Amino acid sequence: MGSGWKATMSTLDFSTTIGNTWFPAPTFTASGCASSGRELAQFFPLREMGGVVTKSVMSKARNGRPTPRMAETPSGMLNSIGLQGPGIDAFIAKDIPYLVEQKARIIVSIAGETVEEYSTLARKLRSVSGLSAIEVNISCPNVENRGLVFACDPDASRRVIDGVRRTIGGELPIIAKLSPDVTDLVSIARGVVDSGADGLALINTVLGMVINVDTMRPHLGGKTGGLSGPAIRPIAVRAVYQVHAALPNIPILGMGGVASGKDALEMILAGASGVSIGTASFGNPTAIMKIQNELKQLLLDRGFTSLKQAIGYAHRPEADNANE
Amino acid sequence: MSQINRNAQQLLAPIISNKKVGNYQQIIINVGDLAASCKPGNFVAINVGGDSSSMVLRRAFAISRVTVSSTFGGTMELIVAPHGQGSRWLCAQGEGVVLDIVAPLGTAFGIPTEPMPVLLVGGGYGSAPLFGLAEVLNARGCRVDMLLGASTASKIYAPMEGKRAVNSMRIYTEDGSMGQTGRVTDPIAEIIKDLDIAVVYSCGPMPMLSAITKITNSLSVVHQCAVEEAMACGIGVCMTCVLPVENEDGSISMLRSCIDGPVMDGAKVQWDQVGKQL
Numbered sequence: 001m002g003s004g005w006k007a008t009m010s011t012l013d014f015s016t017t018i019g020n021t022w023f024p025a026p027t028f029t030a031s032g033c034a035s036s037g038r039e040l041a042q043f044f045p046l047r048e049m050g051g052v053v054t055k056s057v058m059s060k061a062r063n064g065r066p067t068p069r070m071a072e073t074p075s076g077m078l079n080s081i082g083l084q085g086p087g088i089d090a091f092i093a094k095d096i097p098y099l100v101e102q103k104a105r106i107i108v109s110i111a112g113e114t115v116e117e118y119s120t121l122a123r124k125l126r127s128v129s130g131l132s133a134i135e136v137n138i139s140c141p142n143v144e145n146r147g148l149v150f151a152c153d154p155d156a157s158r159r160v161i162d163g164v165r166r167t168i169g170g171e172l173p174i175i176a177k178l179s180p181d182v183t184d185l186v187s188i189a190r191g192v193v194d195s196g197a198d199g200l201a202l203i204n205t206v207l208g209m210v211i212n213v214d215t216m217r218p219h220l221g222g223k224t225g226g227l228s229g230p231a232i233r234p235i236a237v238r239a240v241y242q243v244h245a246a247l248p249n250i251p252i253l254g255m256g257g258v259a260s261g262k263d264a265l266e267m268i269l270a271g272a273s274g275v276s277i278g279t280a281s282f283g284n285p286t287a288i289m290k291i292q293n294e295l296k297q298l299l300l301d302r303g304f305t306s307l308k309q310a311i312g313y314a315h316r317p318e319a320d321n322a323n324e
Numbered sequence: 325m326s327q328i329n330r331n332a333q334q335l336l337a338p339i340i341s342n343k344k345v346g347n348y349q350q351i352i353i354n355v356g357d358l359a360a361s362c363k364p365g366n367f368v369a370i371n372v373g374g375d376s377s378s379m380v381l382r383r384a385f386a387i388s389r390v391t392v393s394s395t396f397g398g399t400m401e402l403i404v405a406p407h408g409q410g411s412r413w414l415c416a417q418g419e420g421v422v423l424d425i426v427a428p429l430g431t432a433f434g435i436p437t438e439p440m441p442v443l444l445v446g447g448g449y450g451s452a453p454l455f456g457l458a459e460v461l462n463a464r465g466c467r468v469d470m471l472l473g474a475s476t477a478s479k480i481y482a483p484m485e486g487k488r489a490v491n492s493m494r495i496y497t498e499d500g501s502m503g504q505t506g507r508v509t510d511p512i513a514e515i516i517k518d519l520d521i522a523v524v525y526s527c528g529p530m531p532m533l534s535a536i537t538k539i540t541n542s543l544s545v546v547h548q549c550a551v552e553e554a555m556a557c558g559i560g561v562c563m564t565c566v567l568p569v570e571n572e573d574g575s576i577s578m579l580r581s582c583i584d585g586p587v588m589d590g591a592k593v594q595w596d597q598v599g600k601q602l
Contacts, residue, residue: 070564
């Protein structure tokens with residue numbers, strides 16, 4: 001790879017594909033970490049990243065959980081938002097047209113309380129033009145009943161994805177967002193892929209808690225919250241690596257504490273076709289642009305001429321040490 | 325739904341002075357042209373801890389004052405209480421340290437179009453942005469009276485030069501160590517009636533803002549308050565800093581204090597619902 005002038009002339013194919021959709025860059029927002037994109041657009045043009053994954057939207061407008069909703073933790077944070085949002089109708093009317101106008105590639109994330117709600121949401125999105133994919137969030141930890149975390153139950157996760165697949169048809173890629181809080185992630189992943197998921201988003205936040213030692217009660221209004229940020233990155237890298245090993249042909253959107261180009265490269269080497277950036281954008285509104293630029297350089301430095309060559313490269317056989 | 329402050333920018337801004345003022349730290353940073361777009365009430369979000377920090381979130385601080393042209397160009401003043409890990413880091417940074425800031429963020433105090441008597445109420449270091457506001461109101465021809473309160477004298481922030489733009493300044497401490505003994509909310513009703521106050525502006529702890537709203541509601545006086553809620557991002561993407569606020573149609577929404585605030589109409593904030601499930 002590294003022979004001659006080509007690598008130094010920065011000819012890198014940075015594009016990636018998820019299902020049948022092509023993205024010019026492998027960098028995305030993480031759902032729930034960029035609202036619907038408007039605020040980040042103040043800091044950089046949304047079309048310069050791979051795509052915007054919007055905050056998981058439900059059928060009806062929702063207020064979410066009581067405050068406090070946030071606690072900073074070492075190299076991370078807990079959030080307990082509880083899917084606050086405008087509801088699908090207002091979202092389609094106001095947020096999608098804005099993103100289309102910005103020429104952003106759009107992945108709409110949906111969340112439901114029942115299998116039927118997911119299908120209803122998919123039906124409403126079927127007729128919306130300008131979408132690149134649908135993320136089916138079956139793993140939000142901030143719901144009242146842990147039984148509603150579909151991604152903790154192989155059977156429930158399959159039923160949700162199956163319902164969405166039947167509704168949406170074969171056009172739009174479906175990405176299932178999974179939780180790391182399970183005993184056997186690979187079997188859950190295999191189940192949703194069998195039910196029609198084209199890709200996987202790994203990982204959602206990890207369920208956690210902080211107790212305030214002054215009030216001597218749980219700090220968050222919702223008591224438990226989702227842990228995100230660099231603190232969970234090794235868990236995410238492990239999840240991506242394990243699932244890619246088992247399902248090498250399924251594109252994975254890797255996320256969980258990606259804050260630098262090096263972190264993004266780790267995800268890609270583990271098997272991710274793209275990376276989502278969440279908590280890092282809270283600390284730095286231009287984090288996605290920074291990560292994108294650093295990742296390009298790191299790929300070039302290692303002699304890759306395309307992003308795709310690096311996907312899953314950490315899985316290569318022992319004997320293949322050409323790059324070391 | 326409101327939008328992010330149109331003037332918000334990310335900037336590398338060097339500290340040009342950092343000194344102790346009572347219990348607080350006065351930090352002045354060079355922000356260049358950005359100073360001109362900062363209004364009283366706006367805030368700044370600052371990266372803390374340096375590159376290898378385990379603190380992943382920005383810290384939000386009220387912009388206490390800006391100068392558009394000094395020897396350094398535009399500057400921004402912050403009054404910081406070294407309460408937590410992040411603010412202690414910031415307070416320990418010396419001259420020349422370059423800060424990664426995002427500003428101006430959030431809403432600003434509304435300035436009356438005509439001169440009218442106004443009352444400014446500050447709790448603790450919440451008084452800091454009120455001095456810049458007082459100057460703007462004074463320039464508009466308003467009569468400005470100020471009340472400052474804290475638990476004890478060392479927590480009162482009242483710089484000498486701050487008195488220039490105000491007609492009167494009264495200080496209340498709960499332990500009586502400075503000014504009069506009592507709470508800053510004690511004399512508000514009487515002052516509103518005596519001086520025919522049209523607008524109360526406030527900045528300080530949430531219980532104080534809530535108590536002021538009870539008084540202003542009963543006297544039908546406008547109350548513009550700068551709220552304080554824990555924020556993760558400061559730019560409207562994380563949805564953690566929400567407060568229950570009444571909409572035009574009487575319904576209640578969880579609004580982001582970083583986008584629809586920090587300055588909010590006290591009468592619209594549902595103080596008794598804060599921290600409750602809607």
